Amino acid sequence: MKKISILGSTGSIGRQTLDVISQHADKFRVTALAAGKNIDLLIEQISIFKPIVVSVEDQETASKLDSQIGSSQTQILYGQEGAEAVAEIDGADLVVSAMVGASGLRPTLAAARAGKDIALANKESLVIAGEVLTAEIQKKNNRLLPIDSEHSALFQALECGEKHHVKKLILTASGGPFLNTPKKELEDVSVELALNHPTWKMGKKITIDSATLMNKGFEVIEAKWLFGFEPQEISVWIHPQSIVHSMVEYIDGSVISQMGKPDMRIPIAFAISYPQRISMDCNTVSPESFGNLSFQNVDFEQFPSLSLAFDALKEGGTMPSVMNGANEVAVSAFLSEQIKFTGIISTVEKVMELHNTQPANTLDAVLESDLWARNTAQSLIEN
Ligand code: MG
Numbered sequence: 001m002k003k004i005s006i007l008g009s010t011g012s013i014g015r016q017t018l019d020v021i022s023q024h025a026d027k028f029r030v031t032a033l034a035a036g037k038n039i040d041l042l043i044e045q046i047s048i049f050k051p052i053v054v055s056v057e058d059q060e061t062a063s064k065l066d067s068q069i070g071s072s073q074t075q076i077l078y079g080q081e082g083a084e085a086v087a088e089i090d091g092a093d094l095v096v097s098a099m100v101g102a103s104g105l106r107p108t109l110a111a112a113r114a115g116k117d118i119a120l121a122n123k124e125s126l127v128i129a130g131e132v133l134t135a136e137i138q139k140k141n142n143r144l145l146p147i148d149s150e151h152s153a154l155f156q157a158l159e160c161g162e163k164h165h166v167k168k169l170i171l172t173a174s175g176g177p178f179l180n181t182p183k184k185e186l187e188d189v190s191v192e193l194a195l196n197h198p199t200w201k202m203g204k205k206i207t208i209d210s211a212t213l214m215n216k217g218f219e220v221i222e223a224k225w226l227f228g229f230e231p232q233e234i235s236v237w238i239h240p241q242s243i244v245h246s247m248v249e250y251i252d253g254s255v256i257s258q259m260g261k262p263d264m265r266i267p268i269a270f271a272i273s274y275p276q277r278i279s280m281d282c283n284t285v286s287p288e289s290f291g292n293l294s295f296q297n298v299d300f301e302q303f304p305s306l307s308l309a310f311d312a313l314k315e316g317g318t319m320p321s322v323m324n325g326a327n328e329v330a331v332s333a334f335l336s337e338q339i340k341f342t343g344i345i346s347t348v349e350k351v352m353e354l355h356n357t358q359p360a361n362t363l364d365a366v367l368e369s370d371l372w373a374r375n376t377a378q379s380l381i382e383n
Helices: 012-023 039-049 059-069 079-088 101-113 125-140 149-158 185-190 203-210 214-227 265-273 304-315 320-337 339-352 363-382
Strands: 002-007 026-036 053-056 074-080 094-097 117-121 145-146 166-173 233-237 244-250 255-259
Touching: 002 012, 002 079, 002 101, 002 265, 012 026, 012 039, 012 094, 012 265, 026 039, 039 053, 053 059, 053 079, 059 094, 059 166, 059 320, 074 166, 074 203, 079 094, 079 101, 094 101, 094 166, 094 185, 094 265, 101 117, 101 125, 101 320, 101 363, 117 125, 117 244, 117 265, 125 166, 125 203, 125 214, 125 320, 125 363, 145 149, 145 214, 145 265, 149 214, 149 265, 185 339, 203 214, 203 320, 203 339, 214 233, 214 304, 214 320, 214 339, 304 320, 320 339, 320 363, 339 363
Parallel strands: 002 026, 002 094, 026 053, 053 074, 094 117, 117 145, 166 233
Antiparallel strands: 166 244, 244 255
16 A cells, blocks of 8 residues: 655646546555645545645635534644645655645655655756755655656656667657747737647646746756756657657667657556556547657747756756746736736746856755746836
8 A cells, every 4th residue: 555645636636646546545545635725625635535634825724624624533734834744744655746836846855855755746846956856865765756747758768778878868749739820929829828738638837838838848857857868868849649758769779659648647647656557547549549640840939938948957056946936927927917928938038147047956045046036027027
C-alpha cells in the first residue's frame, strides 16, 4: 500500500490523481490533502478518501470547512504552514505536487526535505528553484518523478539507453489554439479564445501558458533540471495532435518516443505507481484514435516566449525565476482583461531586460528575485 499526499487536490491534476487512486483502492491510500478555497469539492474528497489532515488557503476557509465537517476525524490546517504540514506528514511515501505556480515551491521543498518521493506537476518549482530543489532531493536520495506528460515520456524513453548515448531530447508541443493565427491578429484574441485549448483540458493558468507557448519554455527548463541536459541538447517540435508526448534521439540515430492519447491520468498513473505499472480504464488505442501524426519546427517569431525561455536557461541564476514571476503576474492581468494577449510576453521580456541576474543557490535569493519580478511586472502593467 503506497500512502500519498496531494498538494492541490481540488485542481485539475489533483482531481485526476484521486480518480486514478480510486481505481486502485487496494494499492494507494490518501494520507493528506492541501487545497485552496473550493471546500465543496474538498468535503466530497474528505468523505471518500478520509485523509488524516487537510489544509486550505486561509483561516476563514478553514473555519467554514470546520463548521461543515466538524465531527469528522480529519484535522484541518490552513495557509503556507498547513500546506507544508501536508507535504511533510509522517507516513506518506509520496507527495503529488500539483499546486499552481510559485505557491507550490515551499511545500514541494518541504516534501523534499522530509525525504518524500515527489510526483511533480508543479513545474514552476523547478523553473524558479531548480538548483535548490534538486540539491534537496539529492541529499535525501528520494525520487523526483515527472507528471508533466512530456517529461513522463522523456523519463520512459531515457530508460532505453545510457545518458551519455543521448544526442537530443525532443519535446513536443501542440502549438495551442493560436498555432495558425496570423501574428497581427494575436493582439486582439479574447480570454475565452485563449482558454480554448485544442487537445488538452487543463487549469486556466497552464492553458494560457500553452497558448503563449511559455508552458513549453518552462518545460525546457524543467527538462534540464529533471534529466541534467544542457539547453543546446533540448529542442522543441510542434506536433498538433498531442499523441507523441516527447522523444529521445540517441547517437546511433534511434529515436524513442512515448505515445498515448492526451489524458493526464496516464502520466499520473505512471508517476504514482513507479517503478510498477497499473492498469487504467483508458479506451484502447486504434488507428482512428491516433490519426495522422504531423511534426513541424517552431516559429520563434510567432512564439517569442520560447526564445525567452532558452535565453533564461542559458543565463541561469535568478533569470528563470524572474521569467516565471513576471509571467504569473502578466497571465493574471490578461485573465482579468487588464492587458492584451501579446502583452503577456512583452511584459515578461521587459522585466527580464531590467533584471540583474544573481546566483540562485539559496531559497532567499530565489524568493527575492521572484518578488522583484512580480513588483516590476505589476508596475509595468499599471503604467
Ligand atoms: Mg506538459
